[in-house]
Amino acid sequence: METQVKYSPSFAMAAVTLAPNEVVKAEAGAMVSMQNVDIETSTQGGIMKGLRRSVLGGESFFMNTFTAGPQGGEVSFAPDLPGDVVVWDLSGQTVYLQSGSYLASALTVEVDSSWGGAKTFFSSEGLFILKCSGTGQLILSSYGAMDSRQLQAGETFTIDSGHVVGWSEGITYTTRKVGNWKSTFLSGEGLVADLTGPGTVYLQTRSADAFLGWLIPKLPTNNN
Numbered sequence: 001m002e003t004q005v006k007y008s009p010s011f012a013m014a015a016v017t018l019a020p021n022e023v024v025k026a027e028a029g030a031m032v033s034m035q036n037v038d039i040e041t042s043t044q045g046g047i048m049k050g051l052r053r054s055v056l057g058g059e060s061f062f063m064n065t066f067t068a069g070p071q072g073g074e075v076s077f078a079p080d081l082p083g084d085v086v087v088w089d090l091s092g093q094t095v096y097l098q099s100g101s102y103l104a105s106a107l108t109v110e111v112d113s114s115w116g117g118a119k120t121f122f123s124s125e126g127l128f129i130l131k132c133s134g135t136g137q138l139i140l141s142s143y144g145a146m147d148s149r150q151l152q153a154g155e156t157f158t159i160d161s162g163h164v165v166g167w168s169e170g171i172t173y174t175t176r177k178v179g180n181w182k183s184t185f186l187s188g189e190g191l192v193a194d195l196t197g198p199g200t201v202y203l204q205t206r207s208a209d210a211f212l213g214w215l216i217p218k219l220p221t222n223n224n
Contacts, residue, residue: 018068026104079141106136144206151197162207
């Protein structure tokens with residue numbers, strides 16, 4: 001499985017080349033184009049795992065698997081929102097993604113929901129995060145461009161909760177409000193996440209929540 005990221009960072013797309021009979025799985029609806037591959041839709045792990053991903057993790061109930069033919073094949077994926085795509089090569093480790101950041105992965109990468117506790121609940125990103133573990137390529141997406149930060153042991157990095165994409169196992173985090181409640185509401189900033197190393201952190205330059213907060217008041221209303 002070889003992945004080339006095209007049109008980054010504004011309208012990125014992951015172009016995946018598969019060896020003969022090789023398989024890649026992806027979020028339902030992520031496929032842009034394909035050639036010489038067969039597609040199959042399933043819950044990837046059964047009904048309960050599909051429910052955990054969809055109801056609890058914010059992802060689709062179903063996932064698609066793409067299997068290349070005897071001569072190999074090609075398939076491309078893109079996220080719903082304009083932004084970047086990054087390939088995270090896993091080698092037997094576990095990483096965590098916020099809801100909506102998973103795009104596709106090798107068949108050898110297991111994707112499941114993981115309890116985030118009250119820390120994730122108060123960050124407005126939902127009660128659950130996605131747990132991705134195994135060996136192989138993990139393709140993640142962002143709204144806006146994506147940046148990464150390698151944290152040393154004990155080093156803390158603060159990110160607005162709406163800009164967090166994912167982090168590697170070994171990173172610990174807490175969420176808190178910015179200053180007191182008055183400054184939180186009046187400053188335009190919400191809650192932030194303090195992430196402490198060692199490990200890798202990915203963040204996005206735009207926030208979907210912030211965009212919706214700007215867009216919704218401008219939409220026409222029905223006064224009838």
